[in-house]
Amino acid sequence: MTTHAPILIRAIREDDLDAVLRVQSACYPPAMQEPRAVVLSRLRAASDTTLVALQGGAVCAYVFAYRSDAGAVTPLDAPFEVKQAGDTLYIHDLSVAPAAAGLGIARQLVARLRSLAAGANLAQCALVSVQDSKTFWEGLGFVERACAGHAARLALASYPSVATYMCSALPGVT
DSSP, X not given: OOTTSOEEEEEOOGGGHHHHHXXXXXXXXXXXXXXXXXXXXXXXXXXXXXXXXXXTTEEEEEEEEEEEOTTOOOOTTOOOOOOTTOSEEEEEEEEEOGGGTTSSHHHHHHHHHHHHHHHTTOSEEEEEEOTTOHHHHHHTTOEEOOOXXXXXXXXXXTSSSOOEEEEEEOTTOO
């Protein structure tokens, strides 16, 4: 990948799956790499809020998100439970290949998700911060919040190391 090629963001397609899994493998330790079948099921469940970034025609980043309820957490390795009446866009996984780090791609993907969430009149975006990413998310306006209930706390505990539930309100959404 060259650092001068423009970044194209579009919906993930099933034929992107191998490239997405390569990015996942480059970004996460084995304990956090989710199985192909789970990733594919997520793509199929939330195709309107799963995005890929391309640089020079190659996948360099991806994000999986879906409509959910405030305070809910998806366990590691679990399928999405899309809530059509949910009030939150839950960002489950955002990864940028090491070769594309520092190009602002993660910020571009989050901006696109926020736009999609605002267009759907959702109140907020939420996520679980892992791998010391809390400072990054705070820089994007996310703040630590309590998850909703015992099931969400158990789901949060499915992530290795320090995992933090965080939210960011969407301005102007009623």
